[in-house]
Amino acid sequence: MQSFDIMRLVYVLIPMILALSVHEFFHAWTALKLGDDTAARRGRLTLNPLAHIDPIGTLLIPIVGLTSGAPFFGWAKPVPITPVHFTRRMRMKTGIMLTSAAGPLSNLVFALLMSIVLGIIAHSIGKEELFILLQANQGVTVALVRLIGWTALINVGLFIFNLLPIPPLDGAGVLAGFLPDRYIEMFEKIGRYSFILFIGILLVGGRFIGYPVMGIINGFSALIGFPIWVAVFEV
Numbered sequence: 001m002q003s004f005d006i007m008r009l010v011y012v013l014i015p016m017i018l019a020l021s022v023h024e025f026f027h028a029w030t031a032l033k034l035g036d037d038t039a040a041r042r043g044r045l046t047l048n049p050l051a052h053i054d055p056i057g058t059l060l061i062p063i064v065g066l067t068s069g070a071p072f073f074g075w076a077k078p079v080p081i082t083p084v085h086f087t088r089r090m091r092m093k094t095g096i097m098l099t100s101a102a103g104p105l106s107n108l109v110f111a112l113l114m115s116i117v118l119g120i121i122a123h124s125i126g127k128e129e130l131f132i133l134l135q136a137n138q139g140v141t142v143a144l145v146r147l148i149g150w151t152a153l154i155n156v157g158l159f160i161f162n163l164l165p166i167p168p169l170d171g172a173g174v175l176a177g178f179l180p181d182r183y184i185e186m187f188e189k190i191g192r193y194s195f196i197l198f199i200g201i202l203l204v205g206g207r208f209i210g211y212p213v214m215g216i217i218n219g220f221s222a223l224i225g226f227p228i229w230v231a232v233f234e235v
Contacts (some may be wrong), residue, residue, distance in 0.1 A: 009066055013153035016062060019158050020076035021049045022110050023103040027079040030102035034095045036085035044079050052076040053055025070204065073161075078168070090234075093184075097177020100170040104162040111155035111221060118148045118231060127226055134230060149231030154215045160209055166198055167191040 011120065025047050028039035043051050053059065057075035065072035086095035122130050124134070134140050165175040179187060201209075214229070221227045 008154060009063065011146050011150045012066060012154065013059075013062060014073075015154045016074055016135065017053065017058060018151060018190065019107055019110065019155045020058060020074070021047055021052045022106050022155075023158060023162070024079050026102040026106035027081070027099055030099045031079070031081045033084075034090075034098065035087040035192050036095075038082045042080060044077075049141045063187050080092045093177050094144045096173050100173025101169050102178070105160045106164070107143075107155040108159040108216075111152045111159065111216075112214075114148050114152040114155065115220035115224050115228060119226050120144065120151065120226060121148070122224070122226035123206065131230070134161070145231045149228050151219060152228055153213070153232050156213050156220075160212050164201065166201070167194040168196075 011088055024044060028045045031038065032045060039045055053077060054077045055075075062072060062074040065074075080095075083092045083103060084095055086092055091143060109182050119140075125133075126176075130141075130145065133139060135147065136142070162169050163171040163174065165171040172187075172194075217228050221229070
């Protein structure tokens, strides 16, 4: 039991750190492309996880959730942006929308890439042979396949979760970019209660988020010709 718990931490924590690092990097990269170098000057334009890890949000809270059965979630250090530095070729709220969307979209692309890698491994080994290895649950190949599967799953989860239109999630910035100016003030007032909404989602919304997550995972599985969930969960 102890060994399984340790491996579960490895399979979940490492992909989560990688996913958050990619997420924050593309926030910083998009901001830079739009003319704001705030994040770049502060060392956040990097895929190095050490630049993005928050000791509480990236390590302590996820570990507590994984080992206690509490709701699992985590966060990285937010990337600082200065919207007034954005190019004048677009409206400021459009720049905020694009910067906000970059993080979740990078996670979706990362998940797709990991799914393709998993498909290549499955077809090179042979799907039946890989099923047998996963059932035995031993060896470096199994560990690698499970790590790739969890990476795909967690990135899709981050994509869906971060697009929820609740501050401080990225979905709030994306939605604000589409809203007419006359509704922005009302949206900001609703944002004052975002903490309550956020906690409610963590407590009761996980199952609803799970449906679109598994829908995308099943779509990727069909694309690569191998069920990704088999690499994630015990068979």
